[in-house]
Amino acid sequence: xxxxxxxxxxxxxxxxxxxxxxxxxxxxxxxxxxxxxxxxxxxxxxxxxxxxxxxxxxxxxxxxxxxxxxxxxxxxxxxxxxxxxxxxxxxxxxxxxxxxxxxxxxxxxxxxxxxxxxxxxxxxxxxxxxxxxxxxxxxxxxxxxxxxxxxxxxxxxxxxxxxxxxxxxxxxxxxxxxxxxxxxxxxxxxxxxxxxxxxxxxxxxxxxxxxxxxxxxxxxxxxxxxxxxxxxxxxxxxxxxxxxxxxxxxxxxxxxxxxxxxxxxxxxxxxxxxxxxx
Amino acid sequence: xxxxxxxxxxxxxxxxxxxxxxxxxxxxxxxxxxxxxxxxxxxxxxxxxxxxxxxxxxxxxxxxxxxxxxxxxxxxxxxxxxxxxxxxxxxxxxxxxxxxxxxxxxxxxxxxxxxxxxxxxxxxxxxxxxxxxxxxxxxxxxxxxxxxxxxxxxxxxxxxxxxxxxxxxxxxxxxxxxxxxxxxxxxxxxxxxxxxxxxxxxxxxxxxxxxxxxxxxxxxxxxxxxxxxxxxxxxxxxxxxxxxxxxxxxxxxxxxx
Numbered sequence: 001x002x003x004x005x006x007x008x009x010x011x012x013x014x015x016x017x018x019x020x021x022x023x024x025x026x027x028x029x030x031x032x033x034x035x036x037x038x039x040x041x042x043x044x045x046x047x048x049x050x051x052x053x054x055x056x057x058x059x060x061x062x063x064x065x066x067x068x069x070x071x072x073x074x075x076x077x078x079x080x081x082x083x084x085x086x087x088x089x090x091x092x093x094x095x096x097x098x099x100x101x102x103x104x105x106x107x108x109x110x111x112x113x114x115x116x117x118x119x120x121x122x123x124x125x126x127x128x129x130x131x132x133x134x135x136x137x138x139x140x141x142x143x144x145x146x147x148x149x150x151x152x153x154x155x156x157x158x159x160x161x162x163x164x165x166x167x168x169x170x171x172x173x174x175x176x177x178x179x180x181x182x183x184x185x186x187x188x189x190x191x192x193x194x195x196x197x198x199x200x201x202x203x204x205x206x207x208x209x210x211x212x213x214x215x216x217x218x219x220x221x222x223x224x225x226x227x228x229x230x231x232x233x234x235x236x237x238x239x240x241x242x243x244x245x246x247x248x249x250x251x252x253x254x255x256x257x258x259x260x261x262x263x264x265x266x267x268x269x270x271x272x273x274x275x276x277x278x
Numbered sequence: 279x280x281x282x283x284x285x286x287x288x289x290x291x292x293x294x295x296x297x298x299x300x301x302x303x304x305x306x307x308x309x310x311x312x313x314x315x316x317x318x319x320x321x322x323x324x325x326x327x328x329x330x331x332x333x334x335x336x337x338x339x340x341x342x343x344x345x346x347x348x349x350x351x352x353x354x355x356x357x358x359x360x361x362x363x364x365x366x367x368x369x370x371x372x373x374x375x376x377x378x379x380x381x382x383x384x385x386x387x388x389x390x391x392x393x394x395x396x397x398x399x400x401x402x403x404x405x406x407x408x409x410x411x412x413x414x415x416x417x418x419x420x421x422x423x424x425x426x427x428x429x430x431x432x433x434x435x436x437x438x439x440x441x442x443x444x445x446x447x448x449x450x451x452x453x454x455x456x457x458x459x460x461x462x463x464x465x466x467x468x469x470x471x472x473x474x475x476x477x478x479x480x481x482x483x484x485x486x487x488x489x490x491x492x493x494x495x496x497x498x499x500x501x502x503x504x505x506x507x508x509x510x511x512x513x514x515x516x517x518x519x520x521x522x523x524x525x526x527x528x529x530x531x532x533x534x535x
Contacts, residue, residue, distance in 0.1 A: 052309035053529045055386075056522060059306065074418045079489055080481040082418050086425035087473045090433045094469075115470070131419075135426050140341055141394035142387070195345070196383025197352055204348030211356035212369050239466075246467045251474060 020072045027068030031148045031186070034061025038189040039218075054193035059145055062190065066130040066147035073123045080255065081120040088112030089132040108232065109136075113150060114157040114176075114240035118166055121257040122158025129154035145194050149187040153179055153233065157240070161257075166241055167265040176237025177230040184225030191225070192218045203228060284327040286396065291406035292413075293507045298397040300514040305389045307521035311378070314385035321392045334399040338392050346384045353380040403427055409501045421489075433473065440468050 037057055074082070091112030113132055117125025129150035137144035160166070160175040191197060197217050198204035203224055210220035244252060249269045252258055259268055286294050305317050325331050325338075353376040360373025407420045441449075444464050451461040 052307055052525055055306050056303065056525065059303075070419065071416065074422070075416055077418070079485050080478065082422065082489075083425070083477040083480045083484065084474070085422050086429055087477050089422075089426040090429045091470065091473070093430060094433050094437060131422055131426075135423060137394065138398045138427075139337070141391050141398075142341060142345070144394070195387055196349055196379065198345070198348040204352045208352045208356045211352065211358060214358050242463075243466065243470050247471065247474060251471075251478070254478065 020076060023068050023072035027065045027072060030061050030065035030068060031152075034058065034065065034148075035186060035189065037061070038193065054189070058190050058193045062145055062148035066133070066151050069151055070127050070130050070134075073127045077120070077124055077127070078256070081116070081124045084116050084120060085124065085128045085131060088116040088128045089135055091115065092132045093136060108236050108239060110150065110153050110233070110236045111240050111243070113154040114237055115243055117154045117157035118161040118240060118244050118263060119252065119255045119258060120158075121261075122155045122162065124257075125154030125156075125158040126151040127154070142195065145190045146187055149183050149190070152186055153183045156182065157237065158257075160237075161263045162261045164262065166244065166263055169241060169245075172237050172241045173234040176234035179237070180230035180233030181226060183233060184229030185222060187229070188218060188222040188225045192221045197221055284324060286324070286328060286400040287402070289400075290409060290501055290503045290507050291401045292409050292503075293511055294397045294401060295406070296511045296514050298393040300518050301393040302390045303518045304521045305386060307525040309382070309386075309525070311382045311385050314382070314389050318385055318388050318392065321389065321396060325392065325396055328396070328400055330399045334392075334395050337399070338388075338395050341391050341395075342388055345387060349380040349384045353377070353383070404499075405501045408499055409503075412501070417489075429473075433469065436472065437465060437469050440465050 034057055038054055038061075041054070077085075089112060092109050110129065110132075113125060113129045116128045129152070130147045133143050133147040133150045156179040157175075160172075160179070165171045165175045191203075197207055197220070206224040206227060207220045210223050211217070215223065244264070249264075249266070252264060253268050258264060301317060301321070305314050308314070325334050328334065354372055355367065355370040355376075357371075357373050357376025357379065360371065360375040362374035363371050364374055364377075365372040403424070407424055411417060411420050444461075449461060449464055451457060
C-alpha cells in the first residue's frame, strides 16, 4: 500500500521550477484580475440584455486561470497523489449523485476535492477541483466556467488542512463555511454574466426574492451564493473529514503532506514511518 | 456507424472541440438573440445527423429545461430595470426587457450547452487524449482524465454492489434523515476505502513502469487529421479572435458592452 513518494511540492515551495511558478502566478493572477474586472466593470444597465463582454471575460479569464494552475501543478505532484485525483473526481460525481438519490436536501459535489486537499495539500486540491469540473463538463457543460471556483475550494481546503484545522473536528465546519463564502463570491459573476443570473430552479427562486427587493443582478446572486455555498461547503468539509478519519491511519499517513504538516491528530503509525523512509 | 456526411465522429477530436468553443465564443460575442436562435437551430439540425442524437438531446433537455424555467421565473417576473410593464402581479411585474433578457440569456446558454454536448457525444475519448498527448499536453493530465472516465462507471457499479452487500447484512434505508445518513455512511466509507487502497497499488505499478519519468511519452496510435481540418481550426480561431476584438471595440467606442 505504502509507496515511495517524493516530497509533496506546493504552490509556495521554493524548489518549484521557475516556469511552473510563473504559470501558477499567471493562473492565480488571471482569476483575481478577472474577478476584479468583472466587479468594477459590471454593466450598469442590463435592460439592453446580458453583458457580452462580461460573459467573455468571465468565461475566458476564469477558465484560463484554472487551466494554467492545472498545467503548472500537475507535473509537480507525486504519483501517489496523481492516482488519487481521478478517484476524487469520481467521488465528486458518484457521492454527489448518491446523496441526491437519498433525498438529503443537499447536492454535495466537492467531497472528493476536499478529501484530496486534506490528504495531499492545497496544490493537489486546486488541481482536483479544476480537473473535476472539466471532466464533469463532458456531461454537463454548464459547470465548465465554474472551474476556478472549484479550484479555489480545493486550495482553501488544503490550506485549512495545513493549518491543522482537521486535527480538531469542531473547527472543520467553520473552515468549510469560510471557504464557501469565498467560493460563492468568486462564482457569483459567472452565474450573473455567463448564465443570466441562475443555474437552477432552487437558486433562481432565492435570486428572484432579492431581485424583488430591488437588488442589482450581481448583488442578488452574490447574496444567494452567500446563503447557499457556505452551508453546502460546511457539510462537504465535515463529510470529507469524517471520511478521512474513517481511513486506516496507516493509509492516511502514507501521504507526505499528512505527515509533514501533522494534518491529523495523533502519532504517525509504524507503517507510516516506513513509508517516509522508503 | 455514421448517419451521413455530417457525422462529426469521423473528424479529428480537436476539430470538433475547436468548433464547439468557437460557436460558444462567437455567439456570446454577437449577443443577439436572433443570431443565437439561428445558431441553436443549426446545432439542433447537426445533432439530428449524429448516431447518438437521441441521447445528446435528452442530456441537453435535462440541463436546459430547468434552466430556462428558472430564467423565466427570475427575469420574467422580477426585473427591476424593466421599463415597459406588460403585466403587474403585486410585487412582481412582467416586463418586455425582462422577457428579452431571459430569451437572450436562455438562447445563449442553449447554444453553449448543445455545442459542447455535441462534442461530448461525438468524440472518441481515446482519440482526443492521443491527440492532446501528441501536441505536448502533460501525460499526467491525460492519465487523470482517462482514469476518471474509466473509473466512473466502475465506481457506480461498485456502489451498487456495496449497497447490495450492506442490505444483505440488514441495512434498511428508512424515511428519516438519520436513517438515510447512516445508510450513506455505510456505503460511502467502504467505497472510499477501496478506491484509496487501489490508488496506492496503482501508484506503485505506475512508478515501476516509469510514469514519473521526464522523457516524452510515445503513443501507439495516431489520430487521423487532414489539411482541410487543420485549416478549419485556424479559421475558427481567427473568427473567435475577430468576434472578441469587434466586441471590445464596440464596448470601447460604441458603448455596447
